Amino acid sequence: EFLRIDHVGVAVGDMDDALAFYTRTLGMRCVHEERNEEQGVREAMLAVGTGDGAQLQLIAPLDDSSPVAKFLQRRGPGLQQLAYTVADVEAASAALRARGLRLLYESARRGTAGSLINFVHPKDAGGVLVELVQPA
Numbered sequence: 181e182f183l184r185i186d187h188v189g190v191a192v193g194d195m196d197d198a199l200a201f202y203t204r205t206l207g208m209r210c211v212h213e214e215r216n217e218e219q220g221v222r223e224a225m226l227a228v229g230t231g232d233g234a235q236l237q238l239i240a241p242l243d244d245s246s247p248v249a250k251f252l253q254r255r256g257p258g259l260q261q262l263a264y265t266v267a268d269v270e271a272a273s274a275a276l277r278a279r280g281l282r283l284l285y286e287s288a289r290r291g292t293a294g295s296l297i298n299f300v301h302p303k304d305a306g307g308v309l310v311e312l313v314q315p316a
């Protein structure tokens with residue numbers, strides 16, 4: 181089911197500070213910014229190098245009810261998720277469910293740039309929040 185690493189998600193408390201660090205200090209390029217109200221996040225996608233590989237996703241909470249707010253309270257800023265590209269998120273979710281993994285959503289929800297997403301619970305994936313991404 182997994183085609184490649186789509187992006188790595190990093191939870192940040194302050195998006196503007198984080199963007200300044202990743203673009204000015206680390207030299208990455210911000211290629212997309214978006215608010216996702218359903219997920220309760222402001223996010224920015226950064227291209228690494230030529231930009232044809234996996235991207236880095238900065239994720240900041242919009243409010244205290246965001247899962248990212250809870251993550252920051254518990255663990256502080258840092259790696260929050262690892263996302264894989266899949267061709268068909270419903271098929272991939274069904275296959276993983278059939279292998280006993282808990283998917284967070286019954287059906288896929290809207291992710292970055294019109295993608296469809298679902299997640300494997302981190303407790304079923306060795307402590308890693310795994311995201312499945314079907315690009316638009």
Ligand code: V0V
Nearest residue numbers: 216219221239247248260261291292297299302307308309
């Ligand atoms: C929680 N845990 C994690 C974790 N978040 N472990 C690894 N990575 C994470 N990100 C651990 C936590 O330390 C606890 O372990 C245990 O899981 C708690 O499980 P829980 O009580 O069932 O759940 P919560 O309330 O801590 O929430 C965790 C989940 C939540 C994963 C269910 O964060 C969630 O719904 N995430 C999916 C949505 C999301 O993350 N959206 C933001 C990105 P101990 O202490 O018990 O051992 S939005 C996005 O990526 C977009 C839009 C996109 O890519 O397009």
